[in-house]
Amino acid sequence: MSESPVFEIVCGAQSYDWGKLGKDGSKVSHFAQGLPNFEYDENKPYAELWMGTHPSCPSTLHATGQDLKKYLKARPELLGEKVVHKFGDDLPFLFKVLAIRKALSIQAHPDKPLAQRLHAERPDIYKDPNHKASPDE
Known part of the structure; x- marks a missing residue:
């Protein structure tokens, strides 16, 4: 590199x-x-x-x-x-x-599969397909 x-x-x-x-x-x-x-x-x-x-x-x-x-x-x-x-x-x-x-x-965040589905269905509202991961992920 x-x-x-x-x-x-x-x-x-x-x-x-x-x-x-x-x-x-x-x-x-x-x-x-x-x-x-x-x-x-x-x-x-x-x-x-x-x-x-x-x-x-x-x-x-x-x-x-x-x-x-x-x-x-x-x-x-x-x-x-x-x-x-x-x-x-x-x-x-x-x-x-x-x-x-x-x-x-209070905020609720979806897991990865739900985040991906919501983003695919409504990218205007769900801006990215990522979940809110825990520190060990």
Whole structure:
């Protein structure tokens, strides 16, 4: 492999009502301020910083702006043989940093087969076919 397996990504900040306001020290807004094209608003609730390939807020490569999912798809060796064998040619997780100002709603996540079916049937609502795996998966 001639390219470095280590590279900088540009992640995205998500704003939800329950997020911590920028002026109140939101770590999401603090980290996001180092991102290109990020516009800080001290009164905006910054809730989540996403690092991954989720279609709602995909990361890109800092050096080129290339979509992380496309980059990994063309270079499955970066994921490793075991990961590709078990999860395919996409990043099998979405890493998030949360900044919480008020109580979150309860969320229920489908298992992998249901997530795949729901995504196939309603991709406008179920944005990806992944389940919310436990740490041992």
